[in-house]
Amino acid sequence: MADDKLAKKPLPEITPVNQPFWDGAKAGKLMMQKCQDCGTWVFCPRPVCGDCASDRLDWVQVGGKGKIFCFTVVREVVGQALRGFAPDIPYVTAWVDLDDGPRFCSNVIGCPIEKVHIDMPVEVVFEDSGDGVTLPKFKPC
Amino acid sequence: MSIRGKTAVVGIGETPTDRLGSKPDEARKSTAEYLAWAARLAMEDAGLTKKDFDGQGLAAIYTTNHSQPFWPEEVAAILGITPGVSLAGGNGGASSVSLLGHAAAAISAGLCDLVLVIAAASPFGERGGHRGAPADTRDYEMPFGVMGPNCKISFVMSRYMHESGMTEEHFGKIAVTGRYHASLNPNAYLRKPITIEDYKKSRLISDPIRLLDCVLPANGGKAYIMASAERAKDLRKKPAYLLGWGECNNASYGPRYRANPLITGITQAGKRAFDMSGVAHKDIRCLNLYDDYIPIVMIQIEDLGFSGRNDKAFFEKTDFTFKGDLPIQTSGGMINCGQPSTTGGMLHVLETVRQIRGEGGDRQVPNIKFGISTGVGAVNYGKNFGCTAAAILGSEA
Numbered sequence: 001m002a003d004d005k006l007a008k009k010p011l012p013e014i015t016p017v018n019q020p021f022w023d024g025a026k027a028g029k030l031m032m033q034k035c036q037d038c039g040t041w042v043f044c045p046r047p048v049c050g051d052c053a054s055d056r057l058d059w060v061q062v063g064g065k066g067k068i069f070c071f072t073v074v075r076e077v078v079g080q081a082l083r084g085f086a087p088d089i090p091y092v093t094a095w096v097d098l099d100d101g102p103r104f105c106s107n108v109i110g111c112p113i114e115k116v117h118i119d120m121p122v123e124v125v126f127e128d129s130g131d132g133v134t135l136p137k138f139k140p141c
Numbered sequence: 142m143s144i145r146g147k148t149a150v151v152g153i154g155e156t157p158t159d160r161l162g163s164k165p166d167e168a169r170k171s172t173a174e175y176l177a178w179a180a181r182l183a184m185e186d187a188g189l190t191k192k193d194f195d196g197q198g199l200a201a202i203y204t205t206n207h208s209q210p211f212w213p214e215e216v217a218a219i220l221g222i223t224p225g226v227s228l229a230g231g232n233g234g235a236s237s238v239s240l241l242g243h244a245a246a247a248i249s250a251g252l253c254d255l256v257l258v259i260a261a262a263s264p265f266g267e268r269g270g271h272r273g274a275p276a277d278t279r280d281y282e283m284p285f286g287v288m289g290p291n292c293k294i295s296f297v298m299s300r301y302m303h304e305s306g307m308t309e310e311h312f313g314k315i316a317v318t319g320r321y322h323a324s325l326n327p328n329a330y331l332r333k334p335i336t337i338e339d340y341k342k343s344r345l346i347s348d349p350i351r352l353l354d355c356v357l358p359a360n361g362g363k364a365y366i367m368a369s370a371e372r373a374k375d376l377r378k379k380p381a382y383l384l385g386w387g388e389c390n391n392a393s394y395g396p397r398y399r400a401n402p403l404i405t406g407i408t409q410a411g412k413r414a415f416d417m418s419g420v421a422h423k424d425i426r427c428l429n430l431y432d433d434y435i436p437i438v439m440i441q442i443e444d445l446g447f448s449g450r451n452d453k454a455f456f457e458k459t460d461f462t463f464k465g466d467l468p469i470q471t472s473g474g475m476i477n478c479g480q481p482s483t484t485g486g487m488l489h490v491l492e493t494v495r496q497i498r499g500e501g502g503d504r505q506v507p508n509i510k511f512g513i514s515t516g517v518g519a520v521n522y523g524k525n526f527g528c529t530a531a532a533i534l535g536s537e538a
Binding site for chain 1: 300303
């Protein structure tokens with residue numbers, strides 16, 4: 001569908017709470033929040049720790065290596081907002097458990113779909129969306 | 142103070158569902174028409190009229206295409222009711238079961254003695270208002286092409302298969318059972334029986350989710366009426382008493398940043414409902430479980446304690462049909478009856494009421510005194526459901 005080729009992909013809304021994450025991605029760093037009081041990871045970005053309610057959250061750079069916890073192969077577009085993904089189908093989205101960080105939902109790229117499997121080691125790569133936002137994605141390592 | 146046995150469902154209303162054009166003669170109807178229709182059916186069922194609801198409770202459920210902040214007031218205006226207590230269902234698919242408890246609390250506290258709980262949606266029939274997404278979804282799922290619940294539950298199912306070893310045979314059996322019940326339910330939309338082979342051959346939507354794992358979006362309206370146990374005695378139909386109820390929201394099993402997605406809040410909501418009711422598992426003869434996807438039905442059976450975790454043998458040996466060991470999805474579920482947005486979850490309350498009344502027709506569970514209904518809504522980032530609720534209904538207070 002020609003329409004879908006022109007359709008834009010949705011982008012995150014950069015807010016005061018999540019801005020360090022997206023600034024980091026643009027600079028090639030995977031930044032995550034960590035609670036200074038109880039030491040837990042906090043993701044998605046929050047104003048306070050979901051465990052101990054502390055507002056002393058640090059942004060720290062994580063290594064960007066991890067393992068696939070689970071994944072799906074997307075084969076159909078659902079909803080107008082996402083039709084910009086139609087030309088990419090089929091593609092893989094996965095939950096990646098970072099070795100030194102939280103679980104992160106992203107795409108697995110640079111790998112044939114049929115080779116993707118649970119527990120597969122992956123590492124972050126940064127992909128410029130062309131619209132001012134850099135998306136952290138993952139490739140096999 | 143417990144709400145156990147203090148209230149009952151005394152009226153139910155369910156419009157036919159349609160998909161506007163999938164079958165001949167499906168007329169275009171608006172959400173407002175479905176609301177009015179469902180309300181009238183529920184009131185007729187209870188032997189009540191619109192006048193009976195002035196000064197009483199009205200609980201309206203927000204739907205995905207009607208999420209404007211004054212929705213309960215708009216519903217009151219559509220129905221021409223002047224409620225004395227206005228409740229709202231904001232828990233997505235969990236709302237219909239959540240509101241059983243909220244309505245019972247309002248009635249038990251003496252705020253009112255009737256509550257009309259209602260939802261309708263016409264996603265094929267009208268565009269509706271604003272449709273928003275939670276910030277986590279907007280910022281960290283949609284930019285990566287996560288296609289809503291299809292993808293999110295695919296993540297869960299992918300991991301469930303990995304950890305439990307469940308295969309297409311196990312999922313297919315649940316799908317076949319649901320469709321079998323739908324074939325016996327005149328209100329169901331998809332009524333042609335299927336086989337496990339049909340399930341296996343249905344197309345992949347978002348691996349490992351197949352078409353026959355997925356709920357069926359539809360138009361329609363549903364409503365139920367709750368009354369105090371005292372008022373219930375004088376009404377037209379046999380009351381279905383609310384004996385146990387529990388809700389659990391934003392549950393996390395394990396650290397919030399890396400939770401186990403194979404356990405849902407239904408574990409806690411269900412335990413509260415069982416504790417309140419005092420009913421034993423073996424006496425629950427009908428499980429009407431929220432079924433946006435087949436694997437979610439199975440995980441809830443585990444969550445509620447009807448089976449152990451990852452117990453393949455249990456799913457292989459159990460007869461889940463209405464005349465079997467553990468009847469589930471006796472209506473055919475939303476997968477076969479249709480899901481008019483968050484209205485869909487009402488089905489599971491209505492079906493338990495029908496079974497307890499003995500109105501199950503060709504799919505009536507024999508000798509049933511107690512049934513359980515669940516609702517779930519929202520799939521949280523990297524986890525499973527956000528909103529969950531469970532309710533046990535019974536034929537005696």
